[in-house]
Amino acid sequence: MSERAIAARIQASEGRSAPAGALAPLVHGGDLAWARRRFPAAPEPLLDLSTGINPHAYPLPPMPADAFTRLPSAEADARVRHLAATVYGAPDAAHVTLAPGTQILLPLLAGLVPPGRAAVLGPTYAEHARAARLAGHDVHDVTDAAALVEADLAVLVNPNNPDGRLLARAAVEDLLAARGGRGLMVVDEAFMDVAPDGVSVASLTSMPGLAVLRSFGKFYGLAGLRLGALAAVPATVARIAAQLGPWAVSGVALTIAEAALADQPWRTAMRERLAGEVRRLDALLTGAGLAPSGTDLFRMVESAQAPMLFERLGRAGLVVRCFEAMPQRLRFGLPPDDAAWARLAAALA
Known part of the structure; x- marks a missing residue:
């Protein structure tokens, strides 16, 4: 199947279509092949700032040969589930399962609930709504958290992607109490590693009707590993x-x-490093007349000039995240090194 046919199928599942002969819109961040088609004269290497992935990846440990030659062991899976429960705050390993990325879990979770009304607090990560539709739900994008109470399937991304909106733990607890165990509430905490302590609701997963997602690849900078919990x-x-x-x-x-x-010192040091770098990014964006918001892994700006800025950055070889349904918004990831910071500063000047 061609790239154009694949894009058309994705768009059809989202209720969208592209004009004949048009370049398919960007569906997700990180698609440098799309960016090269969109900006064929841009200087290389392209600087990918279109994702919320940590540019400072966890250093890979020595890899035993049998990690490649043997099937994964149940003992290793159990050890990682125990560590994940400890780090993420779940009651114990029996409350955790691992998956090849959280993406694969979205339709499986949506399928746990008989087709009914799904409410997704948005604007947010579009894959939740798509997965709910594929499971047969009548999907509603809502802007008030109170609208999650009566839904059979409720979805909350916290911190939110792309704007970083963060609901306090008490507010999420109130929603769960109001739902009274109805259906399923999915709380996607993909960016919770850089949120303030005490916000996650993973410790509440002894409650029926609650599912919490955690992403490994974003904070640890290893998205290609495809690991989620x-x-x-x-x-x-x-x-x-x-x-x-x-x-x-x-x-x-x-x-x-x-x-x-298991590496708590790395985690602590990385949180501090990312907090400092996002302050540096805020200074650049503010100096360009923009008002950033978001998390310590990405910043979002909203401006009537966003489409023009996207074009200018793209022609300079800097790829940021644009949104077809929200053209006034752009999302910036963190540059990986001093040379990348200099390129961004020059392009924003």
């Missing part, structure tokens, strides 16, 4: 694990995750 009551965890089947997560991913999740 689900925290929920053990019965939900067991059902999802059964759907994923044996050996869902590679031995390589388990080896790296075991080292990274």
Whole structure:
């Protein structure tokens, strides 16, 4: 299937279509092939600032040969689930299952609830709505958290992507209490590693009707590893694990995750580093007349000049995240090194 046909199929699942002969809109960040088609004269290398992935990846540990040659062991999976429960705050390893990225979990979770009304607090990551539609739900994008209470499937991205909106833990607890165990509430905490302490609701996953998603690749800068975690009551965890089947997560991913999740000093130092770098990014964006908001892994700006700025940055070889449905918004990731910071500063000057 051609790239154009694939893009058309994605757009059809989202209720969109592209004009004949037009370049398909950017669906997700990180697509440098799309950026090269969009800006063919841009200088190389392109600087990818279109994702919220940590540009300072966790240093890979020594890799035993059997991580590649043997099937992943249940013991390694159990060790990583125990570490994930500890780091993320889930009650214990029985409340956690691992998956090859949280993306694969979205339709599985949506399928746990009989087709009904799904409410997604937005604007937010579009894959939640798409997964709910694929599971047969009548999907509603809502802007008031109170609208999540009566939904059969409720989705909250916290911190939110792309604007960093953060609901306090008490507010999420109130929503859960008001729902009274109805259906399922999915709280996507993909960017929670850089949020203030005490906001995550992973510790509440002994409650039925709550599923919490955590992403490994974003904070640890290893998105290509494809590793995520689900925290929920053990019965939900067991059902999802059964759907994923044996050996869902590679031995390589388990080896790296075991080292990274156990490395509290790295985690602490990285949170401090990212907080400092996002202040540096804010200074650049503010100096360009923009008002940034977001998390310590990305910043969003909103301006009537956003489409023009996107074009100017793209022609300079800097790829930021644009949004077809929200053309006034742009999202900036963190530059990886001093040369990249200099390129961004020059392009914004």
